Amino acid sequence: MDEQRKEMLKQLPKIDEVLLILEKQNIYDLAPRDVVKETCRKVVQDLRDQIVNAKKKLPAELNADATTVAKEVEESIKGLYRYSLRRVVNATGVILHTNLGRAPLCPEALERIIEVGKAYSNLEFDLIRGERGQRYDHVSSLLCALTGAEDALIVNNNAAAVLLVLNTLAQKKEAVVSRGELIEIGGEFRIPEIMQKSATKLREVGTTNRTRLSDYEKAVNDKTGLIMKVHTSNYRIVGFTEEASIESLVQLGKNRSIPVMDDLGSGCLIDLDLYGLQHEPTIRERLAAGVDVVTFSGDKLLGGPQAGIIVGKKNVISKIKKNPLNRALRIDKFTLAALEATLMHYLNATEASKKLRALKALTEPVADVKKRAENLIAKLQKENFDSLKFMLREDFAAAGGGSLPTQQIPTVLVAVQNKNMPATKMEEKLRQIDVPIIARVDKDEILFDMRTVAEDEFTFIVEGLKQITSL
């Protein structure tokens, strides 16, 4: 190590010195002793690492004195009081954005969470019989009514649902799946890996683009535990393709006494064709075809909280409920409360498409989106931003969240040009304000997609632009 570095390391303040300064400023009102001490150690260690690891030239500011380090420790402790998980404005036009929390909850779901969370509840208590009940019972009647299932079970997310079903029905056995359906969903969910973790042997059949019923027939034997169909919810294979119909797989399962599972993923409860969108298989449709069990997410097209929903035949669901793994994947009471309120909206399908924000964004006529864009521009123009120019743009939004991958959804954007700042800089700054705005950038414009922005979020955009232009 060179002399300069050695000297700088020697100059770093001692922990006790820093602590003394902080104690005088009543730091222990903010955090307990251990936390303060560890933070001091960490800040000094960071400085030490920077000095040791710096490439050639050492920045002068690294030579920090005790007061500077104390200030940094205090800032770091104050940072613990700032909420890290916060609301943001999703101006990306990606409706079910997994990184932005997928589906926003409806007001009724939020009310139910507060109601059930603030007091005790009958989560696992049967009020009629006065004895222990099952937590799933609170949503199973609704789920059965809405899908035609005989019974239902809810777990943490759809990945957990798939794991649990595979482990229950095909542990130490083979599950037959088409090569065209070995999906990966963002965030490490891959069918072959989930199979491994559920102690199921993957038996691939067919090819990427073509799988016939005869491929399944040849693969089924006395080691087969399950015939599995996976909805290619986030991609499509087009061109020279063939797949075995769900009905023919159900028939094969019946003939050989093998259960048939359908991982539908996005889990749609309404007929999207009615809104001019591509056909997305509904849960009811798949159960009516005779499959034993269907799994899907609560926070994709359903538009509710994160959950993995398992519906199907009573005998199969009852086996799944008894799997000890179920206890480890169990759903919490807030999710159940929110899910119940979300599902209730589906008793009236047109109601659901208005009340559930993700569904509304997906099905809203583009004329209404355009109206909102015009309203936002009118509101922005009243503010007299000197450096900003606002324009309407037409483009396409996306369903996102592993749903309707090829669906182009017409949308209208508000484009903003800033003569004092490049669009990439604006995008970066808008991400770092109190209510962050997540937007798209195209060349010298920042774009706010009005399909995912609600009228009551306009003030955040106005305030956000004020903040970043006044800096």
Ligand SMILES: *Cc1c(COP(=O)(O)O)cnc(C)c1O
């Ligand atoms: C999204 C999806 C999953 C994973 O569901 P999560 O809710 O993200 O855990 C599994 N299978 C399919 C077909 C999916 O679309």
